[in-house]
Amino acid sequence: MRLKNFSLTLFIFWSIYATGQGNYSLAVLKYNGGGDYYANPTALPNLIAFCNKNLGTRISVEVPYVDVGSRDLFLFPFVHMTGHGNVVFSKAEAENLRTYLLGGGFLHVDDNYGMDQYIRTELKKVFPEKDLQELPSNHAIFNAKFPFSSLPKIHEHDGKTPQAFGLFHEGRLLLLYTFETDLSDGWEDQRVHNDSEEKRLQALKMGANILYYVYTQ
Numbered sequence: 001m002r003l004k005n006f007s008l009t010l011f012i013f014w015s016i017y018a019t020g021q022g023n024y025s026l027a028v029l030k031y032n033g034g035g036d037y038y039a040n041p042t043a044l045p046n047l048i049a050f051c052n053k054n055l056g057t058r059i060s061v062e063v064p065y066v067d068v069g070s071r072d073l074f075l076f077p078f079v080h081m082t083g084h085g086n087v088v089f090s091k092a093e094a095e096n097l098r099t100y101l102l103g104g105g106f107l108h109v110d111d112n113y114g115m116d117q118y119i120r121t122e123l124k125k126v127f128p129e130k131d132l133q134e135l136p137s138n139h140a141i142f143n144a145k146f147p148f149s150s151l152p153k154i155h156e157h158d159g160k161t162p163q164a165f166g167l168f169h170e171g172r173l174l175l176l177y178t179f180e181t182d183l184s185d186g187w188e189d190q191r192v193h194n195d196s197e198e199k200r201l202q203a204l205k206m207g208a209n210i211l212y213y214v215y216t217q
Contacts, residue, residue: 023058023059023060024058024059024060024077025059025060025062025063025064025075025076026044026048026059026060026063026076026077026078026079026080027063027064027065027066027073027075027076027078027079027080028044028063028064028065028066028079028080028081028082029065029066029068029079029080029081029107030065030066030067030068031067031068031081031083031087031088031089031093032087032088032089032090032093033085033086033087033088033118034085034086035083035084035085035086035087035115035118036083036084036085036112037065037081037082037083038065039082039083039084039112039184040082040112040184040185040187040188040192042187042188042189042192043080043082043184043185043187043188044063044080044184044187045061045062045063046187046188046189046204047187047204047207047208047211048060048061048063049061050187050204050207050208051207051208051211051212054208055145055208055211055212057211066079067093068089068093068096068097069090069092069093069096070096071096073096073097073100073105074100074103074105076105077104077105077106077214077215078105078106078108078211078214078215079100079105079106079107079108080107080108080110080184081107081108081109081110082109082110082111082112082115082184083112083114083115084112084113084114084115085114085115085118086118087115087118087119087122088118088122089122089125089126091125094122094125094126097126098126098127101126101167101169101174101175102169102174105174106173106174106175106176106214107174107175107176108175108176108178108210109175109176109177109178110177110178110181110182110183110184111177111178111179111180112182112184112185113155113157113182116179119177120132123167123175123177127167130167130168130169132165132166132167132177133165133166133167133168134163134164134165135164135165135166135176137149137150139164140213140217141164141173141176141209141210141213142164142206142209143209144208144209144210144212144213144216145205145208145209145212146205146206146208146209148205148206148209150162151163151164151178151181151183151206152181152183152186152199152202152203152206153180153181154181154182154183154185154186154195154199154202154203155182155185155193157180157182158180160180161180162178162179162180162181163178163179163180163181164176164177164178164179164181165177165178165179172217173213173214173217176210182203183203183206183207184203184207185203186199186200186202186203186204187200187203187204187207
């Protein structure tokens with residue numbers, strides 16, 4: 001299928017999304033290399049439930065895994081990726097992900113501690129001509145629905161400042177990479193990490209900002 005057909009499919013999907021007609025699904029990205037793509041299994045379903053309740057979205061709480069090289073990737077307007085370790089994209093997988101993103105799809109990558117050195121290399125396979133750009137604190141994604149001056153810090157790890165990076169094409173944010181924040185840990189069931197309700201609410205609100213920004217930008 002050519003890029004313009006993928007673009008049309010995703011345009012129709014986003015039109016349904018924006019007008020609130022019908023249900024739709026988001027997915028978690030499955031990748032090779034040995035990293036635990038399956039980490040945080042309750043995260044995206046919890047974020048979806050929060051958005052359905054607080055933003056009026058109608059997203060299915062059933063969240064499938066989708067292979068980075070699969071044609072099924074184009075069935076989902078928003079795909080989430082996380083893990084602690086190695087990530088490897090083949091040439092075909094990198095090309096598939098590039099076509100998806102340029103065609104209107106969106107990828108949120110959340111480093112779950114340990115992914116950073118690998119994901120930066122693999123994203124260069126997808127967009128060798130682009131560099132990750134740090135989003136300034138006044139970027140609209142931080143205040144799309146709930147006000148933040150910066151990314152919330154959910155888990156400390158190395159004690160570094162949380163950062164948000166993006167890849168852009170013709171002014172559109174294609175990909176968001178969140179680093180040293182552990183947002184998706186904060187979306188998980190409370191019993192998993194024993195985070196305070198305040199921390200979990202911060203994480204869920206920032207996650208809602210991301211989803212809201214993506215479908216309104």
